[in-house]
Structures are given as C-alpha cells and as structure tokens.
Amino acid sequence: MTTQWFGERVERREDQRLLTGAGRFLDDAGHDALGVAFVRSPHAHARITGIDVADALDVDGLVAVYTWDDLPGRLADPLPLLIPHPDLTHPRTQHALARGEVNHVGEPVAMVVADDRYLAEDAADRIVVGYEPLPAVVGIGPARSAEHLVHADVPGNVAAVTTQELGDARAAIAAAPHVLEFDLAMERSLSSPLEGRGVHARWDADDQRLRIRTSTQTSTGVRAAVASIFGLPDVAVEVITPDVGGGFGTKVVHPYPEEVLVPWAARTLGREVKWVEDRYEHFVSATHERGQEHHVRVGFDDDGVILGLDVEFWHDTGAYTPYGIVLPIITATQLPGPYRHRHYRVTFTSLYTNTVTCTPYRGAGRPQGCFVMERTVDRIGEELGLDRAEVRRRNLIGPDEFPYDFGMVFQDGRPLIYDSGNYPAVLEGVKDLVGWDGFAAEREAAAAEGRRLGIGLACYVEGTGVGPYEGGHVHVETNGRVMVATGLTSQGQGHETVFAQIVADELGVDAADVYVTTGDTRRFPYAVGTYASRAAVMSGNAIALAARQVRAKAIRIAAEALEAAPEDLEIASGVVQVRGTPSRGIPLAQVAVLSNPLRYAFSKEAQAATQFASPPDPEVPPVPEDDEPGLEARDYYSPVRSTFAAGMHAAVVEVDPDTGEVDVLRYAVVHDCGPLINPMIVEGQIHGGVAQGVAGALYERLAYDAAGNLANASFMDFLMPYLSEVPTPEIGHLETPSPLNPLGIKGAGEAGVIPGSACLAAAIEDAAGVRIDRMPISPPELWALIGEEAGT
Amino acid sequence: MSDVVRAPSPHDLHEVVVTVNGVTRSARVPARRLLSDLLRHDLRLTGTHVGCEHGVCGACTVLLEGEPVRSCLTFAVMVDDARITTVEGLAGPDGELGPVQRAFRECHGLQCGFCTPGFLLLTTELLARNPEPTDGEIADALGGNLCRCTGYVNIVRSVRRAAELTSEREPPS
Numbered sequence: 014m015t016t017q018w019f020g021e022r023v024e025r026r027e028d029q030r031l032l033t034g035a036g037r038f039l040d041d042a043g044h045d046a047l048g049v050a051f052v053r054s055p056h057a058h059a060r061i062t063g064i065d066v067a068d069a070l071d072v073d074g075l076v077a078v079y080t081w082d083d084l085p086g087r088l089a090d091p092l093p094l095l096i097p098h099p100d101l102t103h104p105r106t107q108h109a110l111a112r113g114e115v116n117h118v119g120e121p122v123a124m125v126v127a128d129d130r131y132l133a134e135d136a137a138d139r140i141v142v143g144y145e146p147l148p149a150v151v152g153i154g155p156a157r158s159a160e161h162l163v164h165a166d167v168p169g170n171v172a173a174v175t176t177q178e179l180g181d182a183r184a185a186i187a188a189a190p191h192v193l194e195f196d197l198a199m200e201r202s203l204s205s206p207l208e209g210r211g212v213h214a215r216w217d218a219d220d221q222r223l224r225i226r227t228s229t230q231t232s233t234g235v236r237a238a239v240a241s242i243f244g245l246p247d248v249a250v251e252v253i254t255p256d257v258g259g260g261f262g263t264k265v266v267h268p269y270p271e272e273v274l275v276p277w278a279a280r281t282l283g284r285e286v287k288w289v290e291d292r293y294e295h296f297v298s299a300t301h302e303r304g305q306e307h308h309v310r311v312g313f314d315d316d317g318v319i320l321g322l323d324v325e326f327w328h329d330t331g332a333y334t335p336y337g338i339v340l341p342i343i344t345a346t347q348l349p350g351p352y353r354h355r356h357y358r359v360t361f362t363s364l365y366t367n368t369v370t371c372t373p374y375r376g377a378g379r380p381q382g383c384f385v386m387e388r389t390v391d392r393i394g395e396e397l398g399l400d401r402a403e404v405r406r407r408n409l410i411g412p413d414e415f416p417y418d419f420g421m422v423f424q425d426g427r428p429l430i431y432d433s434g435n436y437p438a439v440l441e442g443v444k445d446l447v448g449w450d451g452f453a454a455e456r457e458a459a460a461a462e463g464r465r466l467g468i469g470l471a472c473y474v475e476g477t478g479v480g481p482y483e484g485g486h487v488h489v490e491t492n493g494r495v496m497v498a499t500g501l502t503s504q505g506q507g508h509e510t511v512f513a514q515i516v517a518d519e520l521g522v523d524a525a526d527v528y529v530t531t532g533d534t535r536r537f538p539y540a541v542g543t544y545a546s547r548a549a550v551m552s553g554n555a556i557a558l559a560a561r562q563v564r565a566k567a568i569r570i571a572a573e574a575l576e577a578a579p580e581d582l583e584i585a586s587g588v589v590q591v592r593g594t595p596s597r598g599i600p601l602a603q604v605a606v607l608s609n610p611l612r613y614a615f616s617k618e619a620q621a622a623t624q625f626a627s628p629p630d631p632e633v634p635p636v637p638e639d640d641e642p643g644l645e646a647r648d649y650y651s652p653v654r655s656t657f658a659a660g661m662h663a664a665v666v667e668v669d670p671d672t673g674e675v676d677v678l679r680y681a682v683v684h685d686c687g688p689l690i691n692p693m694i695v696e697g698q699i700h701g702g703v704a705q706g707v708a709g710a711l712y713e714r715l716a717y718d719a720a721g722n723l724a725n726a727s728f729m730d731f732l733m734p735y736l737s738e739v740p741t742p743e744i745g746h747l748e749t750p751s752p753l754n755p756l757g758i759k760g761a762g763e764a765g766v767i768p769g770s771a772c773l774a775a776a777i778e779d780a781a782g783v784r785i786d787r788m789p790i791s792p793p794e795l796w797a798l799i800g801e802e803a804g805t
Numbered sequence: 806m807s808d809v810v811r812a813p814s815p816h817d818l819h820e821v822v823v824t825v826n827g828v829t830r831s832a833r834v835p836a837r838r839l840l841s842d843l844l845r846h847d848l849r850l851t852g853t854h855v856g857c858e859h860g861v862c863g864a865c866t867v868l869l870e871g872e873p874v875r876s877c878l879t880f881a882v883m884v885d886d887a888r889i890t891t892v893e894g895l896a897g898p899d900g901e902l903g904p905v906q907r908a909f910r911e912c913h914g915l916q917c918g919f920c921t922p923g924f925l926l927l928t929t930e931l932l933a934r935n936p937e938p939t940d941g942e943i944a945d946a947l948g949g950n951l952c953r954c955t956g957y958v959n960i961v962r963s964v965r966r967a968a969e970l971t972s973e974r975e976p977p978s
Binding site: 031036038042044207261292507696697700703705728 | 853
C-alpha cells in the first residue's frame with residue numbers, strides 16, 4: 014500500500030531547526046563581517062547642500078564612509094525600473110545613495126562601514142548633512158492638487174494614468190433605474206515582518222566571485238540586478254536566501270539600495286560586510302502599501318443586479334516607482350470580485366508623494382479593490398432594502414460560467430479569465446458558518462441587553478500563481494535521499510514540507526527522505542520569486558513535472574535490471590518493484606547507482622555500476638545517445654495565465670457606542686484554493702492573513718504628518734496586534750480544482766488578508782448604524798461618527 | 806587626583822560571566838553591549854532573535870534566573886554571574902525536542918520561526934509556574950509578544966498542547 018502525502022496534515026520539515034535555535038537567518042552568520050549604518054534623510058523633501066564627514070573620521074573602528082559621489086559606473090545611476098508599463102509615462106527610481114535631493118524621510122544619504130554596527134552608528138551620528146528643505150507633498154489630496162511637486166520634472170505628480178473598460182459602463186449607468194455615487198478610501202500600512210531586511214556579502218578575490226546572502230523574496234532577481242549593475246558574469250554572483258523571518262511582499266523589491274551597496278563595499282574593501290535593518294529603518298525605508306482614494310458610480314436594477322460600475326481611483330505610490338504600476342492594476346482588475354459585470358470602467362492615477370515608496374504588501378491592491386466592490390454591494394442592498402447576502406447571490410458568476418472572461422488585461426499582462434470556482438457554494442458555506450440567517454434574532458436578543466451587534470460579509474477573487482514560470486530539480490542520490498531544488502524563496506510558508514509531499518507522492522518515497530532547497534542560485538539559477546500567492550502553483554507543479562521525469566527514468570532503469578516490463582512496475586516505499594510482488598524490486602538508491610555508469614566504485618553498492626560488473630552490450634555506449642547519467646531531472650512550469658482562488662469572510666462584531674471600541678465576536682472564512690496540499694499549512698496561512706486583515710481594519714496605519722514625518726515609526730506607536738486583538742477564525746474549505754495546471758492547485762498565501770477591511774467595515778456599519786467609508790477605523794474615529802450621527 | 810583617574814570610556818571592556826543553558830561562558834564587552842548581542846554575536850547563540858530593539862516585540866525574550874526578560878533591553882554587564890536560558894537550552898541533551906517545542910511543531914505554532922524563540926521561552930516559564938493555564942492565563946503570559954505570521958491561533962493551541970505534553974512527561978507526584 015502506498016502512502017498518500019498530498020492532502021495530509023504533515024508536520025513541517027522546517028520546524029526542527031527553527032524550534033531549537035538552529036535556524037540560519039541573515040544576522041545569524043557573518044559574525045566577523047564589518048558592520049554598516051546608513052545616514053538617512055530626516056526630511057521628506059530637501060536639497061542636499063553638503064555632506065561633512067570630517068568628524069566621523071575620528072571614530073575608532075571606522076573603515077569607510079560613502080556618499081553618492083563615491084559610487085562608480087552604473088552604481089551611480091538610478092536603480093532599475095523593475096516593471097515598466099506603457100502607461101507609466103513618468104517612472105522615477107531612486108539612487109542607491111541620494112544624489113543632491115531626498116524625497117522621503119529615511120532615504121539613504123551616506124553609508125558608513127565600521128568594525129561593527131555600534132561603531133558604524135557612532136560614526137553615522139557624526140556626519141553632518143546640510144539640507145535645504147523643500148515643500149513636502151504628503152497624502153493623495155496634496156499630490157492631486159499638485160501645488161508642489163515631488164519631482165520637479167513630473168507634472169501634476171502623475172506617474173501614470175490607466176483606463177480599462179469592459180462594455181460601456183457610463184452608458185449603462187445612465188440607463189440604470191438606480192444609481193449611487195460615493196467615495197471610499199484606505200490608508201497606508203506596511204508588511205512589517207518580524208525580521209527586517211538585511212544583506213551580507215563576501216567577495217572571494219581568489220575565485221572572483223561575489224556571494225550575497227540577503228533576506229529577500231527573490232534571490233535570482235537580486236543576482237540579475239547585481240550582475241548587471243556590476244558588469245559581472247551571472248555565474249560570478251551567488252545569491253543565497255537564508256531562513257527569512259517573514260516577507261509579506263516588501264522583500265520582493267530588489268535591489269534595495271542596500272542590496273547593491275553592501276556587495277559593492279565588500280568587493281571594494283575586500284572584507285565581509287553586513288547590514289541588518291533596525292526597526293526604525295524598516296518603517297522608513299522598506300516599502301509601504303495600501304493608500305488609495307476611490308470614487309464610485311454604480312447603476313443597478315430593482316433586483317440589485319449590477320448594470321454598470323465606474324470607478325476612478327488615486328494611488329499613492331510614494332517617492333518612486335521601482336515596481337511600476339502593478340498595485341493599482343491589481344486593484345483595477347481584482348475589484349470586480351466574484352460578480353458578473355457586463356459594463357465596468359476603471360481608471361486610476363498613480364501619484365508621487367514625499368513618502369516611502371509603495372510596492373505590494375500581502376494582498377497587493379486587492380484589499381482596496383475588495384473594499385470598494387463589497388462596500389458598493391452593501392450600499393445596493395441598503396438602497397433597495399435587500400439582504401446583503403442575497404444581493405451578492407444575485408450577482409455571482411455561476412459555477413457553469415467558467416472560464417469567465419472579463420475582456421481585460423491582468424497584472425501579468427495576460428487575459429483576465431477566471432479558470433474555475435463555485436462562488437454560490439462559498440457563499441452558502443460562509444453564511445452557515447457565521448450564522449447569517451439566524452443573526453436577526455441574535456441581534457435583537459443582544460439589543461434587549463443594550464448591546465449593539467452587527468454582521469458583515471465580504472467576497473473576493475484572487476488571481477494566484479502568476480507566471481512567467483518556475484522550475485524544479487529533483488535528484489535521487491545513491492544513498493536514496495531525494496534532493497529537490499527550486500529557485501523561488503521561502504519566508505515561512507512551509508515550502509520544504511509541501512514540496513516534499515508532492516515529490517513523495519510522485520516518486521513513491523517517504524517525505525522524510527526528500528530534502529528541499531529554495532532560493533539558492535547555486536542550486537537553481539532560473540527563477541522569478543515568491544509573490545502573488547504563486548509558490549505552490551508555480552514551483553509545486555514544476556517540481557511535480559521534474560519528479561515525473563525521474564520516476565519514468567527510474568522505472569526504465571529498474572525494468573532493465575529486473576528484466577520486467579516497465580508498465581508492470583511501481584514505486585512504493587522507495588522501492589521500484591513489480592506491481593504486487595514486492596519481492597521483485599530494487600531500491601531507488603540502487604537505481605540511482607545504476608543510472609550513473611562508473612569507472613571507480615565509492616562503496617560496495619556502487620560496484621554494481623562499474624565497467625566489469627556485468628557483461629555490456631558491445632554496441633551500446635554506457636550512456637546511450639539520448640540519455641544522461643544520474644537519476645535526476647529538471648523541469649519548468651509556465652502557465653498560460655493565472656489561476657483564480659476565491660473566498661468569503663463574514664464577521665459578527667459588537668460596538669460599544671460609549672467608547673467606539675469594536676469587539677470581533679465571530680470570524681468565519683470559507684476559502685477555495687483548489688486541492689489542499691497540506692491543510693494544516695493552508696489554515697495557518699489563513700490565520701495569519703485574517704490577523705493582518707483585522708490589523709489593517711482596526712489598528713494599523715502609517716501616520717505621516719503634513720511635513721512628511723512618519724510619526725509612528727516604531728512598534729510602540731504602530732499598533733501591530735498582539736494575541737489579545739486577533740480573533741480565532743472558523744474555517745471551511747472548498748476544493749475546486751484549476752484546469753490550468755497538473756496538480757489542479759491555486760495559491761493561498763494572501764487570501765486571508767484581502768476581505769478584512771471590507772468585512773469588518775460592513776459589520777461595524779451594521780452594528781453602529783453609521784456609514785463606514787474609509788479604513789482603518791480607530792475607536793476615537795468610530796466614536797466621533799456615532800456622535801455625529803446622534804447629533805443629526 | 807583627577808590626573809590619575811582616567812575617565813571611563815564607552816569602549817572600555819568589561820568581563821561578563823554568565824551561565825547559559827547550564828554552561829558557564831565569559832566575554833569581554835563594552836558597557837553598552839546588549840544582552841541580545843552578547844548572546845548572538847559574542848557567544849554565537851543565534852537562536853535568540855532581535856525584532857525591534859526597543860522592547861516591544863519580545864522576539865529576544867530569554868529567561869534570566871527563570872524569569873522572562875527582553876534581552877534587547879538588558880545590558881550584558883547587568884547579567885554578570887546570572888543564569889540564563891535561551892531557546893538552545895530547551896531540547897534534550899541528545900537534541901530531542903522538549904514538550905513545548907514538540908507542541909509547537911505538532912500544532913503548527915510557527916511559520917517563519919523568527920518570533921518563535923520568545924514564545925517558546927514564555928511558554929516554558931508559564932508552564933513551570935502554572936502547569937494547567939486557562940486561556941486567559943495563556944493570553945496574559947504571551948500577550949506581550951508579537952507574531953506576524955500565525956495570527957496567534959496556533960500559538961495558543963500549541964501552549965495548550967504543551968501543557969498536556971508536559972503533564973504527561975512529568976506526572977504530578
């Protein structure tokens with residue numbers, strides 16, 4: 014009997030080392046490296062009038078101070094524009110160190126290298142930078158009014174304007190019996206992984222190789238950028254991703270200035286150099302997200318069926334656009350959610366501000382799109398006096414309507430076509446789980462006790478597993494160990510475990526015998542990265558395909574050795590055997606030995622593969638023409654387009670009108686990401702996503718003052734939730750396979766966070782009886798809204 | 806007199822002797838050296854992680870004479886002669902996971918693993934003084950540490966499970 018690993022709650026391979034303090038995070042190695050500190054701008058917008066480093070030179074242990082003037086060649090150019098787009102007419106990227114002007118608080122101005130970080134900070138403190146402050150543009154309002162400009166050569170602070178349209182939304186709205194028009198907004202937050210960024214580099218002068226360890230979501234991206242900027246051959250740059258203490262999007266940006274400066278300093282100085290971000294630096298120099306303002310017009314019929322939707326929105330992209338306009342494109346294209354739209358128009362303007370650059374944070378534009386769509390559906394229900402779940406049901410795409418083609422272009426440049434799903438079943442599931450139909454009585458009973466309860470619901474569709482591709486390499490060693498490598502990186506998702514499960518099934522081995530390496534360019538040089546809930550779909554399928562090749566080869570070799578027909582063989586418990594006759598079998602380890610014809614035996618088992626071990630066929634070379642030595646294979650998976658996962662969240666909250674406090678009493682999630690490889694891990698992803706969704710709805714926002722100072726740049730003031738603030742969600746799963754990939758799977762990494770603000774806004778509105786049109790909402794804000802409502 | 810007494814310098818080194826996980830270790834460090842840096846960089850016990858360096862996230866929690874402290878808010882020179890437990894001290898001598906560690910693995914109480922050492926030590930201390938904590942007592946004990954991955958759901962489950970495993974291992978006498 015063969016063990017099935019796919020679908021099982023397999024304990025994680027990663028945990029042994031992480032639980033014993035034996036993990037290897039960025040700062041856990043390189044103890045003898047030089048330390049780095051950066052002088053960062055205290056101004057949101059200023060001209061640099063001079064940099065005086067004289068005082069710093071007296072610090073014992075100082076090794077080097079660098080400013081922009083010191084940077085050679087392409088290192089002095091602006092950093093790469095990672096994702097160009099035809100509509101991004103005014104892209105701007107930063108210099109690795111500021112060149113004459115700073116555009117946000119936290120922008121690096123000078124780099125200090127010293128014997129350790131303490132001394133580097135001592136020296137950094139003594140560097141005097143002269144600034145001539147310029148007017149700061151902070152927030153979408155001032156950016157739109159463009160009284161002042163972030164970049165003098167970018168008119169109106171406009172980086173890009175994009176419009177996509179399905180049908181004729183404006184005509185459809187004009188002809189609709191009901192029309193609503195309103196504004197919705199969401200504020201800024203940030204990924205805030207517990208481990209910040211960090212880079213450690215070593216130049217090996219003997220081998221002429223640069224080895225970089227960086228806490229990134231894309232090691233191949235860093236490698237390509239560094240090789241290109243430094244003019245080094247790709248093979249001379251090795252990028253290794255160690256254990257990474259969370260990413261949530263912000264670590265996909267590359268190269269961050271530090272990712273080119275630290276390797277450059279290591280090469281220039283001929284010393285190991287390491288920089289580890291502190292928490293303040295993370296707040297003011299790792300990327301942010303979410304700040305958007307939206308204007309919505311919707312037309313609908315008497316039944317609540319949407320006839321036309323016209324959305325215009327303004328995206329705060331911060332000081333620079335290294336990641337292009339991916340975020341607002343995702344909002345624009347994921348906003349339609351699970352609903353049938355015949356007429357949808359969306360236009361956005363991406364605006365520069367003197368704040369930290371915005372790039373994807375888990376959810377990546379979807380929480381805003383979901384907030385807009387779901388608040389819109391709630392308003393339709395309110396306007397018509399219809400149950401909010403019923404309005405949703407009437408607009409849902411039916412299970413028989415897939416593939417569902419929106420006639421739009423998705424964030425990967427591919428058509429926006431939903432592959433599969435069963436949205437009505439998800440809706441029924443979440444209604445049951447939260448107790449939607451019985452809630453009226455519950456609310457009434459609570460009201461009788463003077464308590465104000467409300468219920469909310471929010472639906473989303475998430476394009477996951479975007480291309481272009483990932484690859485996998487599977488190698489059965491002669492000791493029976495199965496070594497697997499894929500190029501994308503891990504930040505806690507359990508890739509070592511789920512990829513081992515996939516390979517264990519494909520090869521008929523124990524998952525404990527499968528060893529997975531991710532994010533190491535030495536092991537797998539072609540990869541894209543971990544973002545967009547894509548790792549399981551992309552690398553999972555690539556690894557499965559590679560494992561299938563290995564399996565076929567193992568069976569071919571074993572068939573010869575056993576003198577059996579290949580079709581009669583199976584692999585079970587690591588033994589290739591005649592089906593049903595385990596006595597006629599050969600272990601995979603031995604097949605691996607036979608796959609590699611030897612002159613020199615290295616063990617007793619290996620003697621079987623040597624030249625005199627068995628009489629050869631004199632006419633066939635030891636490695637036949639169309640074969641390769643070794644029991645290994647490499648394969649790639651590249652999808653025609655994304656898969657689309659979906660889900661719905663529902664919450665019951667209690668609002669205290671005297672304090673504005675919100676208590677989440679129940680939180681229900683029904684989620685469909687296709688077949689689950691490891692339900693324990695998927696549930697963990699949902700738990701974490703829900704926590705970030707609740708955080709984004711009730712606690713977390715980045716508070717910039719008008720001068721562009723980030724007023725809450727610490728964990729003291731940025732309210733990341735503790736255990737006491739996060740509800741325990743009840744979770745239900747649907748498993749609608751994707752027709753697009755061999756395993757039928759969809760991504761699950763980001764889903765949990767997407768509908769949090771939409772769902773809680775609906776529930777709070779229902780409980781408090783006040784309009785919630787911007788998130789997050791704090792107790793004082795809610796209290797004020799309740800007071801205004803009572804006063805009118 | 807003042808010409809013979811040299812003013813103390815921040816770079817002066819001080820001998821610190823600590824017993825970490827039962828092993829006595831020493832290092833010469835400047836007065837401003839944080840305990841977290843002493844453990845991680847001088848003693849090379851990198852299991853203790855630093856998440857904020859201002860005492861809010863709790864990732865750097867270690868046990869000092871059995872009590873949880875934030876090693877990023879503690880100077881190394883303050884713990885001279887003290888007894889410290891770090892995450893490296895929670896497994897058995899043969900590397901076998903202790904009950905708290907096993908519970909976190911079984912219940913998927915960690916994802917990226919960066920905050921985990923702090924939670925493991927808080928749980929160890931909690932169960933040492935309160936073998937059967939209620940959910941409220943678990944929240945009190947762990948409610949000051951941040952995790953960005955798990956939403957805390959499985960951390961709480963892990964603590965409950967750790968209580969079971971601990972009582973199985975050490976039946977009440």
